[in-house]
Each structure stands twice: as C-alpha cells, then as structure tokens.
Amino acid sequence: MKLLGRSHLVAVAATAIMGVGVGAALANTQGHEPPGRGGKHGFRGACSPAQVQRNKATVVAYYTTAFNDKQPELAVARYGGPEYIQHNPLAGDGFQAFIDFVNAYTTQFPQLHVDIKRVIGECDLVVTHSHITTSPDDRGNAVADIFRLNREGKVVEHWDVIQPVPATSANDNTMF
Secondary structure, three states, X not given: OOOOOHHHHHHHHHHHHOOOXXXXXXXXXXXXXXXXXXXOOOEOOOOOHHHHHXXXXXXXHHHHHHHOOOOHHHHHHHHXXXXXXXXXXXXXXXXXXXXXXXXXXXXXXXXXXXXXXXXEEEOOEEEEEEEEEOOOOOOOEEEEEEEEEOOOOOEEEEEEEEXXXXXXXXXXXXXX
C-alpha cells in the first residue's frame, strides 16, 4: 500500500473536516477512485443510511466474534465475503490466514480483549477505534481498523493502524 506524503495527509484531513469525506479526499489527492468504490465488489453510486448502519453492525459483530469470543471461524462464516484482502503485514490474504492469525494471537494472549470505543461508517467503509489489551495489566494499543464491505454487507478487505498506549503523555487527553 502506498503511503501518503505529508501534503496528501493534510489535504485528506482538510477535505474530511470540510465535510467532503475521506473517500473523496483520497480520490482528490491520489488522482484516482479510492479502493472499494465501484468495481468488482464495491458500491456504485450512493448508499443508504440503512446500508451504513448494517455495515457498522456487521464489522462490530465480525471483530468481536473473532477476537473477544475467540471464534474466528464463526466470524468468517457469518460476516465474511467471497475474498479477504489483508493490508496488515503480519497476516496473509484470505480468510484462512485471518482464522490462523486470530487463533495464534488469542492462544498466545488468552486474556486478549478488544474494546471498541467508536465506529464510523461511510458507504462500504467502516472504521473502528479500539483499545486492544492482552491482559488486564496491559496498557494496550490504540487501534484504528478500516474494513471494506461488499454490496451484500460482507467483510472483504482490512487495513489497520496500531499505536501503543504510552505511560505518559504531553497532554491530559486519553488515547480514546
């Protein structure tokens, strides 16, 4: 995945703040349609508020079933689409790779917990902002996961950004 330069990030943030949306901001800064808009599995045209709510509910159920309930096979069976494109460099493409990754991670950290703090949806894209801990004593990580869903509301693609929760901060705000 191509990383955006500082000027592109500023343009994305400014465009999103002005209400155009992150998808339009990315299209404007990269010179092409963002992934998932149209094409083989993406949406064409506008989507309804009901589709956005359905997609948000699907992602929350997919994520919590896989990690908190430690049932990635069930999560894939219920909420997975015909393919799974993975952008996390520690996990392979495909749902079997996802299942193997979750099973290994939750075996290594049996007290792993994903606490979803907020969910943001825009058509076929859903972003979760979560606090992931491996034990009750773990400070954990602040994680932004981006999921793309197909027209049927099934998960087909994933990106994530992970930041450790520090012991101290230059401000009094939390990561969440």
